[in-house]
Amino acid sequence: MYDLMTICKTTYTRVLRMRSLYVLLASVLVLVGAAHLYDELSGGREKELMYDTGAALLSLVGLLTALMVAFDIARDLREKVVMTLLSKPLGRSQYLLGKFSGVVWIGTINLIILTLGMLLILYWEQGFARWDFLKLAFSAWGTMVLTTAVGVLFASFFAELPAVILTVAVYAIGHGTEVLYQNNSIFSQLLFSVMANYGLLDFKDALGSNLYISWKLIVWSVVYALVYSSALLSLANIIFHRRDLA
Amino acid sequence: MGWRNKLRLLALDDLTLQVKPGIIFGFLGPNGAGKSTTIKLLLGLVTPTKGTAFLSGVPVYDKRSRERVGFLPEDPSFCAYLRAGEFLELCGKVLHMDRATRKKRISETLEMVGLTAKVKTKISEFSRGMLQRIGLAQALLNQPDLVVLDEPLNGLDPYGRKELKSILLSQKTQGKTVFFSSHILSDVEEMCDEVGILNRGRMVVGGRLKGLLPTKAVTLQVQEMKPETMTRLEALTSAITREHHHWTIHLSEPSHKNEACALLREANNQSIEVQTRAESLEDFFFRQIEENNRHRGFSNTSAVGSAIESTGAIP
Amino acid sequence: MSPSTPKFAVVVLILALVVSMMLSMRIAQRRVVCVAHGPQNIVRAGFNKFLSHIAWMRLIQYRGSLHGITEQEARVLKGKYDSLTDLDPMFDRAYEEGALEIGWQSPNDSLDLLDKAQRVDKLKSWRIPLLAGFIAKNRLNDSSRAIAYLKKADQQPNRPGYVKRFLISLQAQHDFDNDPIKVLHLWVDYYSGGAGQLLTGHGRMPMRDMESGFDSDPERSLALNHIRRVSTKIIEQSQKGILEERNPERKKMLRDRIDQTEKIIRQVYAGRHICPQCFRPYNAGEEFCVHDGKKLAAYGTCAKCKSVPRGPFCQKCGAKND
Numbered sequence: 001m002y003d004l005m006t007i008c009k010t011t012y013t014r015v016l017r018m019r020s021l022y023v024l025l026a027s028v029l030v031l032v033g034a035a036h037l038y039d040e041l042s043g044g045r046e047k048e049l050m051y052d053t054g055a056a057l058l059s060l061v062g063l064l065t066a067l068m069v070a071f072d073i074a075r076d077l078r079e080k081v082v083m084t085l086l087s088k089p090l091g092r093s094q095y096l097l098g099k100f101s102g103v104v105w106i107g108t109i110n111l112i113i114l115t116l117g118m119l120l121i122l123y124w125e126q127g128f129a130r131w132d133f134l135k136l137a138f139s140a141w142g143t144m145v146l147t148t149a150v151g152v153l154f155a156s157f158f159a160e161l162p163a164v165i166l167t168v169a170v171y172a173i174g175h176g177t178e179v180l181y182q183n184n185s186i187f188s189q190l191l192f193s194v195m196a197n198y199g200l201l202d203f204k205d206a207l208g209s210n211l212y213i214s215w216k217l218i219v220w221s222v223v224y225a226l227v228y229s230s231a232l233l234s235l236a237n238i239i240f241h242r243r244d245l246a
Numbered sequence: 247m248g249w250r251n252k253l254r255l256l257a258l259d260d261l262t263l264q265v266k267p268g269i270i271f272g273f274l275g276p277n278g279a280g281k282s283t284t285i286k287l288l289l290g291l292v293t294p295t296k297g298t299a300f301l302s303g304v305p306v307y308d309k310r311s312r313e314r315v316g317f318l319p320e321d322p323s324f325c326a327y328l329r330a331g332e333f334l335e336l337c338g339k340v341l342h343m344d345r346a347t348r349k350k351r352i353s354e355t356l357e358m359v360g361l362t363a364k365v366k367t368k369i370s371e372f373s374r375g376m377l378q379r380i381g382l383a384q385a386l387l388n389q390p391d392l393v394v395l396d397e398p399l400n401g402l403d404p405y406g407r408k409e410l411k412s413i414l415l416s417q418k419t420q421g422k423t424v425f426f427s428s429h430i431l432s433d434v435e436e437m438c439d440e441v442g443i444l445n446r447g448r449m450v451v452g453g454r455l456k457g458l459l460p461t462k463a464v465t466l467q468v469q470e471m472k473p474e475t476m477t478r479l480e481a482l483t484s485a486i487t488r489e490h491h492h493w494t495i496h497l498s499e500p501s502h503k504n505e506a507c508a509l510l511r512e513a514n515n516q517s518i519e520v521q522t523r524a525e526s527l528e529d530f531f532f533r534q535i536e537e538n539n540r541h542r543g544f545s546n547t548s549a550v551g552s553a554i555e556s557t558g559a560i561p
Numbered sequence: 562m563s564p565s566t567p568k569f570a571v572v573v574l575i576l577a578l579v580v581s582m583m584l585s586m587r588i589a590q591r592r593v594v595c596v597a598h599g600p601q602n603i604v605r606a607g608f609n610k611f612l613s614h615i616a617w618m619r620l621i622q623y624r625g626s627l628h629g630i631t632e633q634e635a636r637v638l639k640g641k642y643d644s645l646t647d648l649d650p651m652f653d654r655a656y657e658e659g660a661l662e663i664g665w666q667s668p669n670d671s672l673d674l675l676d677k678a679q680r681v682d683k684l685k686s687w688r689i690p691l692l693a694g695f696i697a698k699n700r701l702n703d704s705s706r707a708i709a710y711l712k713k714a715d716q717q718p719n720r721p722g723y724v725k726r727f728l729i730s731l732q733a734q735h736d737f738d739n740d741p742i743k744v745l746h747l748w749v750d751y752y753s754g755g756a757g758q759l760l761t762g763h764g765r766m767p768m769r770d771m772e773s774g775f776d777s778d779p780e781r782s783l784a785l786n787h788i789r790r791v792s793t794k795i796i797e798q799s800q801k802g803i804l805e806e807r808n809p810e811r812k813k814m815l816r817d818r819i820d821q822t823e824k825i826i827r828q829v830y831a832g833r834h835i836c837p838q839c840f841r842p843y844n845a846g847e848e849f850c851v852h853d854g855k856k857l858a859a860y861g862t863c864a865k866c867k868s869v870p871r872g873p874f875c876q877k878c879g880a881k882n883d
Contacts, residue, residue: 006339014327042614043621045654049614056611079323084384087289087317087394088340089309093567143607176604181589192589193582200588202607206596209610209651211683213595217588224584231577237570245291 007098062144073155142222149229174198275444316385613649
């Protein structure tokens with residue numbers, strides 16, 4: 001646990017020192033701050049636009065933060081930094097989980113900042129609190145954790161660029177797996193249950209259209225994300241343990 | 247990964263190696279011989295397809311085997327986003343050093359490698375030589391019992407090499423074991439107690455350095471030399487020279503030593519100083535490799551194909 | 562398994578995979594209930610709704626550039642609205658505005674767009690099927706289709722009263738020739754607040770404004786107008802038919818029709834005095850109908866001087882009012 005926390009804190013420091021993180025946050029704040037322009041652009045849909053923009057930004061920030069783990073691990077492997085660390089009494093599991101935890105930690109902070117910012121803006125512009133935005137934030141957090149686990153898996157045996165591309169591909173495909181569920185064949189159902197179903201965590205459309213989604217469903221979706229992430233991390237662990245760091 | 251299996255080469259073939267504690271062991275071999283692979287195997291970075299390896303009696307796949315090991319890789323690359331002090335702090339934590347010890351050792355090792363002034367400098371700004379030094383610092387941070395170095399002298403200027411050699415020798419005097427691979431045979435000859443020569447994955451020869459290198463030339467020194475003695479020695483010598491207070495007799499063959507000593511004692515009952523010069527390690531190395539290649543049916547061209555080492559593909 | 566493969570990870574992998582498979586099926590089942598499902602959506606990695614706003618803004622710009630809408634532009638607009646609603650199936654305004662914009666040039670495309678909206682299970686809008694019914698009737702003259710749409714509109718919550726009235730009007734136009742009594746019943750049920758309410762005597766609400774003869778609820782008042790018109794038309798047509806018809810069975814049917822109509826009218830105006838010709842109520846003391854001049858059976862007058870007393874004694878002749 002101590003080793004895991006050490007790697008976690010180091011990863012947190014690493015991501016914090018990435019300039020791309022600040023560019024991302026600055027861009028997001030600009031978009032959020034431009035909320036007062038929405039009524040001119042949106043043709044009478046400024047409230048919906050504001051809400052949906054906030055929801056999209058949550059997803060985007062979560063995705064981009066999670067992709068940093070794919071870069072980080074793959075780069076460590078390419079530059080052989082990992083050799084120095086793993087030549088010490090540091091387990092490969094602790095290394096991977098430490099990287100995962102560090103990125104999840106910083107992703108969580110990013111999402112909290114964005115959520116608070118959006119709640120304030122929504123309250124200011126619309127005159128009432130949109131507490132259902134918290135449901136979006138929580139499901140976005142689950143999505144971010146799942147994407148980070150996917151990134152860890154691919155980074156454990158691919159270089160930086162393929163790892164990132166594959167992570168994004170899984171993210172995109174994962175949002176469309178509901179079509180498999182709607183197909184009644186056993187093969188489709190099995191494939192659906194095995195794949196990373198990001199669609200199960202996506203409530204942006206529903207909440208943006210003022211449909212009621214219970215906290216229970218949101219929590220279960222996030223539990224699914226955490227359980228599936230455990231499976232991915234275990235698989236990454238197995239692959240990484242068998243990988244020769246030549 | 248079938249296609250990768252076809253590309254696999256046998257990096258190490260039935261390698262058996264034992265290193266005694268408290269010595270400096272030099273691990274030699276041409277490019278692609280398997281030296282780095284051996285080192286990575288010992289540190290658990292590569293998994294052997296067969297066989298076992300132990301460090302201080304602990305199997306290498308157990309991370310506890312690395313608790314008292316320090317490692318400096320070839321062409322080291324460390325966490326570029328960290329400062330030197332932060333990086334050593336990270337290494338110290340991973341080595342489970344307590345805070346006070348960590349702090350003390352960080353300043354000691356930085357001083358030892360001459361990087362005290364660079365404690366707050368980011369590693370990304372380090373030169374090649376500085377990287378080597380910080381690498382040595384992290385390898386020696388917890389005063390390990392075994393220090394493993396992969397080509398540690400590469401890229402160092404003469405001052406750097408001198409400093410590194412003195413550090414390694416000091417480790418030996420403290421009773422630590424040093425295991426390193428190198429191409430710079432003169433330095434190996436200077437420092438090592440034992441060597442092992444690896445060629446195409448197999449150990450060619452290994453043992454105490456003094457015992458391995460054959461005697462190449464013998465010189466005798468005496469105080470007095472009679473002319474008739476000089477005449478009698480002509481057949482056995484290549485040169486007889488007079489220095490300040492003594493005569494130096496260069497024997498043409500090391501096997502003539504006893505006969506020459508007998509002649510000199512017969513002529514003058516005086517003390518004879520015998521100096522032997524062994525074959526250089528470089529000559530010995532080339533001879534061993536060439537013989538091994540011939541024996542195994544390989545050509546003696548330099549490093550053809552040996553650049554491809556086992557890539558450690560996922561089985 | 563080599564010593565380097567962590568056994569714990571294998572166990573966690575299998576367990577977590579099994580649990581996640583079960584969870585995914587359960588959650589997907591629950592989601593179907595809560596989340597809008599429409600026709601096959603374009604999947605944009607979860608950014609559908611945001612992209613729908615971009616598409617909407619671009620559509621506004623395009624609409625602003627048009628000066629009138631030709632048939633070709635109507636087709637282009639249909640394509641754009643289709644793409645927009647694929648991204649956000651719950652965007653009800655897009656369906657309505659799109660349908661209205663292209664309804665004149667391309668009513669079939671317009672109805673196609675509105676049908677798409679009605680396939681979105683969570684989009685419970687009365688305006689969309691109402692608009693579809695309006696376009697079907699007025700642009701395509703397809704009463705059956707219009708009635709089907711209006712029935713859907715009538716089933717939606719919070720629909721205004723005129724939706725039902727529009728539906729009944731259409732049904733009346735469509736069915737009058739076949740079954741005029743059924744049409745009369747439709748209006749009576751609408752007036753009384755439910756099918757069969759009037760006949761059972763439960764649904765009838767008293768008329769508020771007895772002087773004017775109009776109900777203060779405009780919908781009920783309009784319904785009453787329709788009842789009268791339909792009744793008048795039934796009786797006129799039936800009476801004309803009786804005169805022209807030679808078949809005794811048919812004549813009997815027409816007489817029965819008149820009787821049924823009068824019975825229904827009497828039930829609607831139970832307790833009221835109505836003109837036997839136009840079925841409008843009349844007040845105490847009136848001898849002729851103010852709408853059609855028909856002689857009426859006067860009521861509520863003084864037995865002596867025929868004026869309408871305002872109290873227990875007649876204000877004109879002093880006779881006691883019984």
